[in-house]
């Protein structure tokens with residue numbers, strides 16, 4: 001029976017108390033989550049010899065989670081994860097202008113987004129395994145988005161070492177939505193080591209090329225014979241410094257792949273040979289953004305000592321495609337009043353020699 005424990009984490013500068021929730025399963029795997037930004041602050045998983053280490057980046061000083069929103073460390077990102085070009089879009093004949101927080105564009109829900117908000121937390125007690133539910137109510141007009149939106153995120157740690165993340169939302173008028181989890185993984189457990197030695201598989205034949213501002217401009221390109229082909233497991237570092245224009249634009253990988261449809265909903269697999277740690281990703285989402293930590297600048301102290309610099313963590317953000325509100329041929333991100341938004345992603349950990 002996996003019970004969730006809660007404890008005080010820190011206080012914001014406004015004096016609000018943020019709590020931390022500890023999810024532990026029967027194998028000793030442990031996930032720590034705070035009700036600020038629905039942030040995952042730690043994931044402890046064993047390596048091939050049974051040594052537990054933390055495989056997500058985070059800050060040493062709890063207060064840094066409240067002050068450094070440019071990295072969105074471990075947070076649930078919304079109302080719209082990734083970018084909206086020119087920070088505008090239309091629903092029907094009505095045009096909306098959302099916060100410009102990356103040049104002329106919008107990224108990750110705006111200045112604060114959902115990642116910098118206090119969420120209401122509730123432990124859902126179930127006979128075999130508790131879940132943590134986090135709720136956030138985003139008001140009509142917040143960051144420029146239309147409609148009141150009620151969001152629920154449910155984290156469940158299962159005994160097969162899978163962390164399940166379920167997202168639900170409802171709005172009272174038509175809006176756009178794209179939620180994701182923004183953890184930076186480093187399966188080595190050594191947070192100042194580069195992630196280029198990790199091997200990755202992404203089940204995708206196509207990806208979305210970007211322009212110089214990291215916005216996909218509508219093209220859907222084949223990965224064949226490019227550094228973007230991860231159909232067969234390959235080391236991330238193998239092609240990352242290739243002079244391919246797309247890698248220059250992203251300063252490394254910072255792109256969305258179009259996932260192949262499969263019954264199992266497997267999206268990919270991340271493996272770190274030295275530690276033997278493996279992470280499979282399953283999702284109901286049509287895309288996955290691989291971001292190889294190309295803009296991590298070591299400004300904040302890491303919880304394992306040292307600083308998180310260039311490429312010391314990578315994000316695998318399951319989501320709808322960036323800029324969908326402006327690209328009619330991408331799967332729609334519109335949520336109409338009365339509809340239920342539902343999305344699910346699973347990160348399942350294992351270890352092998």
Ligand code: BGC
Pocket residue numbers: 070071072082108214254289291295315317
């Ligand atoms: C984006 C990066 C950005 C990072 C931190 C990622 O999802 O694709 O370009 O630097 O988030 O906000």
